[in-house]
Amino acid sequence: MKRRHFMPALIGLTAKGESNIAGGFVYEARNEGHRIRDRAIFRPPAGTRRARIVIIGGGMAGLSAAWWLRKQGFDDFLLLEGEDEPGGNARWGQNDICAYPWASHYVPVPNTESTLVRELFAELGLMDAAGNFDERWLCHSPQERLFLHGRWQWGLDPEAGTTATDREHRRIFAEHLRALTATSQFKLPMALGRSPDASLDQLSMRDWLAREKLTSAYLGWEVDYGCRDDYGGASGDISAWAGLHYHAARQHDTKGPFTWPEGNGWLARRLVDRVKAQLVNGVWSRNIERVGNRWHLRTTGFNVEADALIYAAPSFLLPYLLEGAPKPNFDYSPWLTANLTIEQPMETAWDNVLYDSPSLGYVNATHQMLASRVNRSVWTYYLPFTGATAAQRRRLQSQDYAYWKESILADLERAHPGLRKVVSRIDIFRQGHAMRRPRPGFLAESEAWKKAVERPTFRLANSDVSGLPLFEEAQYRGVEAARACLAALGFIKKLDRA
Ligand SMILES: Cc1cc2nc3c(=O)[nH]c(=O)nc-3n(C[C@H](O)[C@H](O)[C@H](O)COP(=O)(O)OP(=O)(O)OC[C@H]3O[C@@H](n4cnc5c(N)ncnc54)[C@H](O)[C@@H]3O)c2cc1C
Structure with missing residues (x-):
């Protein structure tokens, strides 16, 4: 990583010419997750509710489980989300300019075998029965640009200064990807693929490049960028199987990706609309117990008794809720995201990447707006914390708002000198355990975790169970967990007959 180049650049920087930039950290007021971990004392529960199925966690996995249950005509369930707003990593914000994402912001055009994604997208009007996509939500041009050697270029493959070796190594890499795609082990979702080549999961993506003698610095950057973008880790942190999946699982002749001003919050909001009768926000699950053949759940609001439980919250929290549950052997990438309010018209692409930066750059939330002129905009800045996660988590948490605000401005001002003069607000979201990191060995770790924890009426749904x-x-994962619970409760047969 180029952090060692980045950090000295911050030293000695003062807030010169800085207008009053408002803002602060978001989603840090209550920190209920830490209170549950520390077994704090909570208010006594307000009564007990009963449901056939209870879902813990209203991120995309929990919302998808609920969406699918409703589609089967099953509504005897509760979906409990701890935060006051559902969506998890697909949460979004809104100001007087537009809606904007807090984390996830796009979905590639679904492959033909991604039937569940296609089912949802058809239901939401994103594609028609003939498979045509709604162009309004396919990323408009210009999609991507890269700030390289002091100037912007279109597209993310570095161009200026490309050597014959760079070209040759790119060609060989593309050949590898074609051969790997043909093995049918890289699919989205990954469970649709043939059994994965475990030897690729034993080494890091960086070591795979070295093994194949692909030493081009530009190719190394492209591969590293892919690992940071999807997994929050550098190529040396990420399993080669996962690193290759990023490139080999997508059908490259398609358009896309799908994106919206609020990112995947656009999807989350529509799922929320469909399940709002069962969704309860602001209720943290804090204890799970098996009593007889039912699951007893204590939350920060009320108790729940259910016949089956779908656990869609992050796996690392489960041992704090369910006594005797093993600890998953998972690693999680810390992330910082920020939303910047820009007070003057700026020419950008949708995705604006900086070559020599530990950040991924920024995405412009106003890019998909169908307006002839946009005078103000919101940029979402993405900073993954690569390398040793525990140390990086400490670093993320130990610095204050002023430090991170300055580091963001200093990073972006290399490409946009004087940017701070046109920024009126920067809000920052810190997540110590933002997403599971698919490090070498993650495939076996996922299998071991599922095997150790799942029971017919207790199913794991969070995307961290996949590892991607x-x-x-x-x-x-959400739909599969819901399907398994309905089967365990004997409902699927009834529904099949209906
Ligand atoms: C910075 C960033 C950018 C990303 N960009 C993309 C992208 O562009 N495209 C993409 O496909 N993916 C992206 N992702 C990945 C994203 O994590 C997944 O796509 C997906 O949204 C994960 O959903 P989930 O439901 O599995 O988990 P989460 O989103 O983590 O949801 C878990 C939910 O459980 C809740 N919860 C936790 N504990 C409790 C409790 N005790 N009681 C009740 N509720 C609880 C949480 O509040 C949360 O709402 C990104 C992730 C990050 C961090």
């Missing part, structure tokens, strides 16, 4: 932190995985 993607919407497609959250949706698939």
Whole structure:
């Protein structure tokens, strides 16, 4: 990582020319997750509710489980989300300019085998029966640009200064990807693929490049960028199987991706609309117990008794809720995201990436607006914390708002000198355990965790069970957990007959 180049650049920077930039950290007021971990004392529960199925966690996985249950005509369930707003990593914000994402912001055009994604997208009018996509929500041009050697270029493959070796290594890499795609092990969701080549999961993506003698610096950057973008880790942190999946699982002749001003919040909001009768926000699950053949749940609001439980909250929290549950052997990438309000018209692409930066750059939330002139905009800035996660988590949490605000401005001002003069607000979201990191060995770790924890009426749904932190995985895991619970309760046969 180029952090060592980045950090000295911050030293000595003062807030010169800085207008009054408002803002602060978001979603940090209550920190209920830590209170549950520390077994704090909560208010006594307000009564007990009964449901056949209870779902813990209203991120994309929990919302998808609920969506699918409703589609089967099953509504005897509760969906409990701890935060006051549902969506998890697909949460969104809104100001007087537009809606904007807090984390996830796009879904690639679904492959033909991604039938669940297609089912949802057809229901939401994103595609028609003939498979044509609604162009309004396919990323408009210009899609991507890269700030390289002091100037912007279109597209993300570095161009300026490309050597014959760079070209040759790119060609060989593309050949590898074609051969790997043909093995049918890289699918979205990953469960649709043939059994994965476990040897690829034993080494890091960086070591795979070295093994194949692909030493081009530009190719190394492209591959590293892919790992940071999807998994929050550098190529040396990520399993080669996961790193290759990023490139080999997508059908490259398609358009896209799908994106919206509020990112995947657009999807979350529509799922919320469909399940709002069962959704309760602001209720943290804090204890799960098996009593007889039912699941007893204590929350920060009320108790719940249910016949089956879908656990769609992150796996690392489960041992704090369910006594005797093993600890998953998972690693989680810390992330910082920020939303910047820009007070003057700026020419950008949708995705604006900085070559020599630990950040991924920014996405412009106003890009998909169908307006002839946009005078103000919101940029969402993405900073993954690569390398040793525990140390990076401490670093993320130990610095204050002023520090992170300055680091964001200093990073972006290399491409946009004087940016701070046109920024009126920066809000920052810190997540210590934002997404599971698919490090080498993650495939076996996922299997071991599922095997150790799942029971016929207790199913795991969070995307971290797959290990690839993607919407497609959250949706698939949620629906599969819901399907398994309905089967365990004997409802699927009834529904099949109906
Ligand atoms: C910065 C960033 C960018 C991303 N960008 C993309 C992208 O562009 N495209 C993409 O496909 N994916 C992206 N992702 C991955 C994203 O995580 C997944 O797509 C997906 O949204 C994960 O959904 P989930 O339901 O599995 O988990 P989460 O989103 O983590 O949801 C878990 C939910 O459980 C709740 N919860 C936790 N504990 C409790 C409790 N005790 N009681 C009740 N509720 C609880 C949480 O509040 C949360 O709402 C991104 C992730 C990050 C961090």
